[in-house]
Amino acid sequence: MKTLKIFATAIVFASTLTANAQNEADNKSDKSASFGVKGGVNFATITGDDFDSPDMRTSFHVGALAEFPLAEMFSLQVEGLYSSKGFKSEIDGGLVGGDGEIEYQLDYIDVPVLAKIYVTKGLSFEVGPQFSFLVNEEIDADPTGDGGDLETSEAEDFDFGVAGGLTFQTEMGLFATGRYTYGMTEIIKDSDAHNSVIQVGIGYKF
Numbered sequence: 001m002k003t004l005k006i007f008a009t010a011i012v013f014a015s016t017l018t019a020n021a022q023n024e025a026d027n028k029s030d031k032s033a034s035f036g037v038k039g040g041v042n043f044a045t046i047t048g049d050d051f052d053s054p055d056m057r058t059s060f061h062v063g064a065l066a067e068f069p070l071a072e073m074f075s076l077q078v079e080g081l082y083s084s085k086g087f088k089s090e091i092d093g094g095l096v097g098g099d100g101e102i103e104y105q106l107d108y109i110d111v112p113v114l115a116k117i118y119v120t121k122g123l124s125f126e127v128g129p130q131f132s133f134l135v136n137e138e139i140d141a142d143p144t145g146d147g148g149d150l151e152t153s154e155a156e157d158f159d160f161g162v163a164g165g166l167t168f169q170t171e172m173g174l175f176a177t178g179r180y181t182y183g184m185t186e187i188i189k190d191s192d193a194h195n196s197v198i199q200v201g202i203g204y205k206f
Helices: 002-028
Strands: 034-047 057-071 074-091 100-120 123-140 149-151 158-169 174-183 194-205
Touching: 034 174, 057 100, 057 194, 074 123, 074 194, 100 158, 123 174, 158 194
Parallel strands: 034 074
Antiparallel strands: 034 057, 034 194, 057 074, 074 100, 100 123, 123 149, 123 158, 158 174, 174 194
């Protein structure tokens, strides 16, 4: 139920941003909005003085996007993504017996709102804020197996961050993108821990 409420809040938030962007696009450009889907790989970890260089967790992101042209070489892009973050860490003694590795898994609904600048046809740079809503948090003491999941509730429900990257799109609508996102707020209250994610993905615009 909590996940559904958070997801609904994110959808309403994204819809409001989308409606405002569409009004701006209608007023400033005769180009129509475009919509698409995307997905790809996350290389996620956390940064901060409270953690000793944890390993990256390889995970995924998937979702939809809408782009609203505001000028010849400038547009606004709003996305709604399910994005898995967190990190891996070696442990001493293990949570399931012996030495091993654990994953701290944090799953969010990400809503990046990006200013998109085209430097040439098909190639653009994007930068802007990202609003993230936590939907799942757990520790997996057996990442390669089916067991080992331990529920926890230490992370904050909301993470504000920044995102930046580039995209190359073909005339057919297929595109490839690379992006880095950094959480400005603390993952856990009163700790120096921030989400840090490299994303590589592909998608298609209709």
